[in-house]
Amino acid sequence: VLAGLLARILAYPLNHDEQMFVSAAANLGSGDLYRDLGYNHVPNLPWLLHALLWLTGGSHALLMGRLLAFGFWLGGLGALWLIARQLGGGRLLAATGALLLAGNVLLLGQPGMLATNNLPPIVCALWAFLFLLRGLDEAAPSRVNAFLAGLFVSFAIGFKANYIFLAPPFALAALLAPAVRPLGQRITGAFLPLALGGVLGALPTLAYVLTDPQGFFAHTLRYFTELQTAYWGASTEPKLMSIPERVVLAEQIWFSNANLLALAGALALAAVPLLSAAPRQALRRLNHWQVWLVLVLIGLGMIVSFAPRPSFAQYFAPPIPFFIVLLLVMHGRLGEEERTRAAPLLLALGVLALLGSVSRLVPDLPRLAQPGKWTGVKIPRQMERLVREAGLKPGDRVATLSPVHAHEGGLSIYPEFAVGPFVYRVAQYIPAADRPLYRAVSEAELPAFLAANRPAAIITGTGGPLDRAFSTYAVSNGYRPFGDGCAEGKDGAICLYSAPR
Numbered sequence: 001v002l003a004g005l006l007a008r009i010l011a012y013p014l015n016h017d018e019q020m021f022v023s024a025a026a027n028l029g030s031g032d033l034y035r036d037l038g039y040n041h042v043p044n045l046p047w048l049l050h051a052l053l054w055l056t057g058g059s060h061a062l063l064m065g066r067l068l069a070f071g072f073w074l075g076g077l078g079a080l081w082l083i084a085r086q087l088g089g090g091r092l093l094a095a096t097g098a099l100l101l102a103g104n105v106l107l108l109g110q111p112g113m114l115a116t117n118n119l120p121p122i123v124c125a126l127w128a129f130l131f132l133l134r135g136l137d138e139a140a141p142s143r144v145n146a147f148l149a150g151l152f153v154s155f156a157i158g159f160k161a162n163y164i165f166l167a168p169p170f171a172l173a174a175l176l177a178p179a180v181r182p183l184g185q186r187i188t189g190a191f192l193p194l195a196l197g198g199v200l201g202a203l204p205t206l207a208y209v210l211t212d213p214q215g216f217f218a219h220t221l222r223y224f225t226e227l228q229t230a231y232w233g234a235s236t237e238p239k240l241m242s243i244p245e246r247v248v249l250a251e252q253i254w255f256s257n258a259n260l261l262a263l264a265g266a267l268a269l270a271a272v273p274l275l276s277a278a279p280r281q282a283l284r285r286l287n288h289w290q291v292w293l294v295l296v297l298i299g300l301g302m303i304v305s306f307a308p309r310p311s312f313a314q315y316f317a318p319p320i321p322f323f324i325v326l327l328l329v330m331h332g333r334l335g336e337e338e339r340t341r342a343a344p345l346l347l348a349l350g351v352l353a354l355l356g357s358v359s360r361l362v363p364d365l366p367r368l369a370q371p372g373k374w375t376g377v378k379i380p381r382q383m384e385r386l387v388r389e390a391g392l393k394p395g396d397r398v399a400t401l402s403p404v405h406a407h408e409g410g411l412s413i414y415p416e417f418a419v420g421p422f423v424y425r426v427a428q429y430i431p432a433a434d435r436p437l438y439r440a441v442s443e444a445e446l447p448a449f450l451a452a453n454r455p456a457a458i459i460t461g462t463g464g465p466l467d468r469a470f471s472t473y474a475v476s477n478g479y480r481p482f483g484d485g486c487a488e489g490k491d492g493a494i495c496l497y498s499a500p501r
Contacts, residue, residue: 005073010066014062017110025053034212034437040224062380062404066376068115072123073102073112076321077098079123079126080094083097096349102353104320104357110313118317121159121163125152126325129325131146138180141181141185143193146190146197154197154198165300171195177293226429227430231426232310265327270333273286276335291330294326327349397455398457399455401463401467402463416449428444450473460497481496
């Protein structure tokens with residue numbers, strides 16, 4: 001499974017979301033993350049990837065981003081393993097939880113395979129839950145673990161802002177559980193350490209909020225509530241805007257494949273005490289703060305999934321890790337004899353999750369021995385060839401909505417296009433009050449901008465219809481095309497247009 005995950009991540013095609021996340025990390029230090037580079041999420045991922053690039057020499061940003069994604073997979077699987085053991089489960093329960101995550105069809109697609117901010121908050125949420133379990137352990141409560149729980153809650157929020165839904169349930173759990181401890185001990189032993197960890201983990205985001213609140217909120221909150229809404233409202237691309245359409249998508253994601261297995265398994269384990277004990281006694285065993293915490297997290301995760309509009313599949317990921325945690329917690333409420341009875345169920349769930357992932361994990365396995373087919377290796381080789389053929393020099397500035405390609409080819413970019421298409425496509429909708437906070441060029445302004453800031457080359461190929469203004473300018477101004485399928489206008493083909501000499 002691990003080999004299949006690594007192979008799939010390394011071979012997965014480049015996605016336009018990575019043009020923002022990877023490029024922002026690669027260009028950190030050349031300008032402000034928000035005002036200059038136009039990044040539109042909270043800052044943890046670009047800073048983490050930037051630190052990794054700094055440690056490894058700063059090259060091959062895409063490959064490093066994909067390896068970082070695999071590292072998060074290892075972290076998520078490890079967290080589930082430790083949660084299972086913390087709840088008293090054996091290796092079978094731990095393996096079942098890990099396989100339910102590794103077999104999740106949504107996470108085996110773009111949300112979990114790319115160097116984006118979709119998987120990291122899930123992993124941080126799992127570690128936060130593990131540390132909270134340890135921090136609130138009735139036999140051996142731990143301030144250090146409560147502190148770490150708060151730290152990882154803030155880490156999750158710092159990767160993706162909608163994971164703010166984690167904070168209230170964790171705070172209430174630290175304040176109210178376990179009920180056998182006096183309120184004063186719960187406050188000083190869990191709640192305050194949790195809050196301290198939360199503040200410390202939020203420092204990267206707070207630094208931007210406190211030093212430049214106008215720039216930060218213009219590029220994050222108002223980008224999604226105003227600019228993206230305006231762009232998609234005017235766009236003719238397929239999109240899910242209405243509540244019924246989004247509910248159908250949520251149902252397709254939450255109640256299928258490994259998610260359905262986890263939920264069905266959790267319900268089956270909840271029924272075991274009802275079959276082996278008096279109903280009232282069984283309900284008392286299930287009425288536990290761990291169960292209620294997970295149910296609240298699932299409910300809030302479902303609600304927050306509908307906040308962005310239009311909806312895309314990755315927006316419905318927040319409750320998914322807690323489907324699996326619910327299974328683990330329900331198993332933890334069983335007695336020893338009941339756990340023995342439940343073993344065949346766990347085995348069946350693990351096997352089915354594994355079978356459901358085979359078609360995605362197995363085909364790319366041979367590519368582990370073929371680095372030339374890894375996306376993070378293939379793109380740099382392609383760009384080095386095109387740069388050499390076009391006679392460009394390292395550091396030459398290019399205009400493109402594919403900044404990852406420019407970086408992998410050793411070229412520099414304009415800050416106005418540092419996050420690929422995401423600022424360019426909404427530039428015409430930026431209100432006048434926010435315009436000074438952006439370095440943005442709209443499609444209508446592009447010809448004049450390029451004429452005044454003549455690029456050594458123009459790269460197209462990943463921007464779809466948004467690339468047309470770039471290729472039109474290149475052709476009309478005598479730029480020479482380089483690249484397979486470029487002359488024929490092949491969809492998705494990377495074209496490098498070199499300025500005439």
